Amino acid sequence: MYSRSFESSQNLQESQSVMATILQNLPKECSLTKIEYEGPRIALHTNKPQFLLENNKILSNIVGQIKKRIVLRIDETIRIDESEVQKVAEKHAPQESGITEILFDPALGEATIFVKNISEIIKDEKIINNIILESGWKISFKKIPKNMVTIKNINKIIRNASDYRIQFYKRIGEKIFREKLDPNIEANLNSLGxxxxxxxxxMILSTNESNVLLDCGMNIYTKDPLSRFPRFDSTGIKLSEIDAVLLTHAHFDHTGFLPMLFKYGYDGPVYCTEPTSYLMYILYREYIRHSGSEAHYTDKELEKIFSHLIHLNYNIVTDVSPDIKVTFYNAGHVIGSSSFHLHIGNGDHNFVYTGDIKFGKSSYLENAVWNFPRVETLLIEGTNGGREDSYSSREDAQERLIEVINKVIKNQKLILMPAQLIGTSQELLITLDMLIKQKKIMKCKLYIEKLVTEINSIHEFNVEFLNRELQQSIISNDYNPFRSKNIASILDITTQKLDPGIIIYPSSMLNCSYSKDYLKRISNDPGNLIIFTSKPTGMTLGKEIIDGQRKLSINDEDFEIRCAIETMYSFNSHSDFNQLNAYISRLRPKLRKILVNHGERSKVQNFSGYSSKVHNISTQYLQNQESIKLL
Incomplete structure (x- = not known):
C-alpha cells in the first residue's frame, strides 16, 4: 500500500510538473486561453496565434523537455464563419492553385482546403500562416482527388459528432495521463486470432496498467464463429477494460471485427493512419452492401468508429496509456500500413509488431522501416514463411511480365490479373502504366472497376504516404498514374466491348460474386491469359486454377479454362521468405526473442525453426488463445 501511494504521489507530481514546464516556457505574448488534454496530445489554445507560428521552436523545445505531444489550437472565439474561409484562402493562395472545396472539423478547429495545383503552396509556409491568422482555423492543403465521396462521407460523420468528440478527447487524455496505479512493470501478449x-x-498487449488491442480482424472465409472472430472470450478482459485499439492497416483480416467491438460496448480510442481509416470505411461499406441481412453490423457502428478515431503519422512517439507509448513506422505493405514500436514502462521493454510488411521493391511505396531505436521482442508475419516462398527478383519478374503481356496484346487479346483491392491493384496499375509510358509494354488499355478508382482516390488524397519519387511527381503535376489516359473503366464485364488490354480485377483468388463473369469473359479463348500475383490460400477458385484444375463448376454452371495461366508472386504486397530473413538480419543485434504469426501453421512452424537456427535467436510461433510473458 505504501509503495502504491508513493507511486501515485510521484505521478501526480509528474503531471503537475508537465503543466508547470509548459507554462514556464511560454512567454506572455502567447496569450493562452486554456490548456487541456486532447486524446494523446496536450492542446494549447491561444487567441493570438501569430507569436507561436513565428516562433515555432518554442513548442519544439517544450516537447523535448516534457516528452509529450503538444498541438497548437486557435481559440474558437476568433474563428471566422466557415462560409468566409474560402474568400480568405483565395486572397492568400496563388490564383493558379484552383481552390475547389473546403472541409471543416469544428471539434479541432481544422479546415482542409482542396486545390487543383498544390506545388506552389507547399513551397511557401507564409501562405498557410496568413490564412490561419486571418481565419482563425488551422489550415492544411490537399490536392483534390478524382473521387471525393468517401472523404465527404467521413467528414459528415465527424462533423455531426463534434460536441461528443470534444468531450471524448478530454476523457481519453485524462485516462492516458492519469497517475500510474502500480509501480511494478509486467507485460503479456495474448493471442486472439x-x-x-x-x-x-x-491480440492484446496487457500490463499492470493497460490493455491495448493490436488489430481486430475477421476471417470472412468461414461461417464458424469460433474460427471467424477473435477469441475475446478466452482473455477474461471486458471491452470496457480495453484502453486503446491500434490498427496496422485497412485489410479486413486486420480490421473487420472492429465495428462489433463498438456494437457491444467499446467506447475507447482507435489509432491508425489517415489512409487506413478511409480505406477501411470503404471495406466496411462494401461488406454491409454485399452481406445484406447477414452483415454483423450496420452503418450505425461505422459512425461510432469514426467518432472515436485518432489519426497518427509515422515516426511520432505517442502515449496511448499510462505505461505504453507507440510509434508508427511505414510497413511498405499498402498505403498507410504500419509497424508498431511499443515502448513499455520506462523503457523496460521494447516490442515491435510488424503487421504485414513488404521489405522489397515497390512502384509506389517506400520499403518497410527496420531501424528502430531499440527492440527486444519482434512479432513478425509469416505469410511466406516456407522455404518454397522464395520468389524471383522484381527485375526478373518484370522482364517476364513484359514478355508475356506483349505476346498477348500483339495478338489483340485480353489479360486478366486478379489482385487485392488495396495494395496489389495499385502496385500493378502503376507498374503497368509506367512500362507502357516507357514503351516496354505495347500501348493498351488498363481496365479497372469503379471501386478500384475510389481506392485510388484515397491514394491521391494521402499522397504524402507514397514514395518520394511518386509523391513529387503527383504534386508537381508531372505524372499521376491514377489519372493515366491508359486507364478505362469497366461498367459491365458481361456486355462491354473491350479493346486489347489488361483487366485488373480486385479479387486475388477469384472468390468474389462477379468472378464467374470475369472468368467466362476471359477463359474460353486460348489466346487470352490470366496472371495470378498472390499465392493461393484456403479453398478458393483461384487455388483450383493454379493447382491445375481446368474444368470448373460455379453456382451449378460448368465451364472450362482454355486460356493460358501464369503466376508471378514477386508483385505481391507481402515479403517473401528471403525478404523476411533480410529484415530480421537488420534487427538481429538488438533482438532477444522473435515471435511469428499471420501464416498457415506449416509456414510459421518452418519459419520459426529456420530463424532459430540461422539467426541464432529464440523464435517461436504461438497458436490462438495462448499467452506469452514479454516482461
Missing amino acids: GFAEIGRSS
Missing part, C-alpha cells in the same frame, strides 16, 4: 493461420488478426 491470426496465429498459425491467416485471418482475424488480433
Whole structure:
C-alpha cells in the first residue's frame, strides 16, 4: 500500500510538473486561453496565434523537455464563419492553385482546403500562416482527388459528432495521463486470432496498467464463429477494460471485427493512419452492401468508429496509456500500413509488431522501416514463411511480365490479373502504366472497376504516404498514374466491348460474386491469359486454377479454362521468405526473442525453426488463445 501511494504521489507530481514546464516556457505574448488534454496530445489554445507560428521552436523545445505531444489550437472565439474561409484562402493562395472545396472539423478547429495545383503552396509556409491568422482555423492543403465521396462521407460523420468528440478527447487524455496505479512493470501478449493461420488478426498487449488491442480482424472465409472472430472470450478482459485499439492497416483480416467491438460496448480510442481509416470505411461499406441481412453490423457502428478515431503519422512517439507509448513506422505493405514500436514502462521493454510488411521493391511505396531505436521482442508475419516462398527478383519478374503481356496484346487479346483491392491493384496499375509510358509494354488499355478508382482516390488524397519519387511527381503535376489516359473503366464485364488490354480485377483468388463473369469473359479463348500475383490460400477458385484444375463448376454452371495461366508472386504486397530473413538480419543485434504469426501453421512452424537456427535467436510461433510473458 505504501509503495502504491508513493507511486501515485510521484505521478501526480509528474503531471503537475508537465503543466508547470509548459507554462514556464511560454512567454506572455502567447496569450493562452486554456490548456487541456486532447486524446494523446496536450492542446494549447491561444487567441493570438501569430507569436507561436513565428516562433515555432518554442513548442519544439517544450516537447523535448516534457516528452509529450503538444498541438497548437486557435481559440474558437476568433474563428471566422466557415462560409468566409474560402474568400480568405483565395486572397492568400496563388490564383493558379484552383481552390475547389473546403472541409471543416469544428471539434479541432481544422479546415482542409482542396486545390487543383498544390506545388506552389507547399513551397511557401507564409501562405498557410496568413490564412490561419486571418481565419482563425488551422489550415492544411490537399490536392483534390478524382473521387471525393468517401472523404465527404467521413467528414459528415465527424462533423455531426463534434460536441461528443470534444468531450471524448478530454476523457481519453485524462485516462492516458492519469497517475500510474502500480509501480511494478509486467507485460503479456495474448493471442486472439491470426496465429498459425491467416485471418482475424488480433491480440492484446496487457500490463499492470493497460490493455491495448493490436488489430481486430475477421476471417470472412468461414461461417464458424469460433474460427471467424477473435477469441475475446478466452482473455477474461471486458471491452470496457480495453484502453486503446491500434490498427496496422485497412485489410479486413486486420480490421473487420472492429465495428462489433463498438456494437457491444467499446467506447475507447482507435489509432491508425489517415489512409487506413478511409480505406477501411470503404471495406466496411462494401461488406454491409454485399452481406445484406447477414452483415454483423450496420452503418450505425461505422459512425461510432469514426467518432472515436485518432489519426497518427509515422515516426511520432505517442502515449496511448499510462505505461505504453507507440510509434508508427511505414510497413511498405499498402498505403498507410504500419509497424508498431511499443515502448513499455520506462523503457523496460521494447516490442515491435510488424503487421504485414513488404521489405522489397515497390512502384509506389517506400520499403518497410527496420531501424528502430531499440527492440527486444519482434512479432513478425509469416505469410511466406516456407522455404518454397522464395520468389524471383522484381527485375526478373518484370522482364517476364513484359514478355508475356506483349505476346498477348500483339495478338489483340485480353489479360486478366486478379489482385487485392488495396495494395496489389495499385502496385500493378502503376507498374503497368509506367512500362507502357516507357514503351516496354505495347500501348493498351488498363481496365479497372469503379471501386478500384475510389481506392485510388484515397491514394491521391494521402499522397504524402507514397514514395518520394511518386509523391513529387503527383504534386508537381508531372505524372499521376491514377489519372493515366491508359486507364478505362469497366461498367459491365458481361456486355462491354473491350479493346486489347489488361483487366485488373480486385479479387486475388477469384472468390468474389462477379468472378464467374470475369472468368467466362476471359477463359474460353486460348489466346487470352490470366496472371495470378498472390499465392493461393484456403479453398478458393483461384487455388483450383493454379493447382491445375481446368474444368470448373460455379453456382451449378460448368465451364472450362482454355486460356493460358501464369503466376508471378514477386508483385505481391507481402515479403517473401528471403525478404523476411533480410529484415530480421537488420534487427538481429538488438533482438532477444522473435515471435511469428499471420501464416498457415506449416509456414510459421518452418519459419520459426529456420530463424532459430540461422539467426541464432529464440523464435517461436504461438497458436490462438495462448499467452506469452514479454516482461
